[in-house]
Amino acid sequence: MAKNSNLFERFANWATKATGSATAFILALIIIIVWAITGPLFKFSDVWQLIINTGTTIVTFLMVFLIQKSQNKDSKAIHLKLNELIAANKYASNRMVSIEDLSEKELDDLHQFYCTLTNLARKDSDIHESHSIDAANKNHSTKLKSHKDFSEEKNEH
Numbered sequence: 001m002a003k004n005s006n007l008f009e010r011f012a013n014w015a016t017k018a019t020g021s022a023t024a025f026i027l028a029l030i031i032i033i034v035w036a037i038t039g040p041l042f043k044f045s046d047v048w049q050l051i052i053n054t055g056t057t058i059v060t061f062l063m064v065f066l067i068q069k070s071q072n073k074d075s076k077a078i079h080l081k082l083n084e085l086i087a088a089n090k091y092a093s094n095r096m097v098s099i100e101d102l103s104e105k106e107l108d109d110l111h112q113f114y115c116t117l118t119n120l121a122r123k124d125s126d127i128h129e130s131h132s133i134d135a136a137n138k139n140h141s142t143k144l145k146s147h148k149d150f151s152e153e154k155n156e157h
Contacts, residue, residue, distance in 0.1 A: 012069045021065065031055075 005013070018024055035052050042048035079100055086092045100108065 009069075014064050015066050016070045080099070 018105065032052075035048075039048060079098070083097045086096050099107070102110070
């Protein structure tokens with residue numbers, strides 16, 4: 001953990017570890033069991049039910065923020081690691097760095113592009129053949145140029 005972490009980040013890290021432990025689960029289970037056992041003592045009253053409902057609502061409300069904080073941090077770390085791998089690999093397209101900032105539509109279009117590349121890769125006998133975006137663009141440009149040259153030749157005759 002970094003020394004410069006703010007109070008909320010330190011608390012969130014601690015709470016995430018604590019609430020994700022077996023001890024926290026057992027404690028929550030004990031609370032539920034004690035609550036259920038006390039039901040007959042309180043004649044299953046509205047107050048008795050309100051106690052568990054209020055308690056679980058408050059805990060759930062606070063946990064949403066802790067879970068989101070933890071997921072945001074994990075997601076950012078994973079994206080940075082993937083960006084580093086992309087940047088370090090000479091065959092990977094640097095256009096993939098930070099694609100998480102694209103719109104949902106742009107990501108869907110990119111996904112469709114990779115589905116097409118997957119189909120192309122399945123046809124190759126060499127599984128190590130690269131089908132990066134840059135290689136696909138180069139192939140596309142070559143095909144367009146060939147098509148243009150062919151059309152010009154055809155028009156000349």
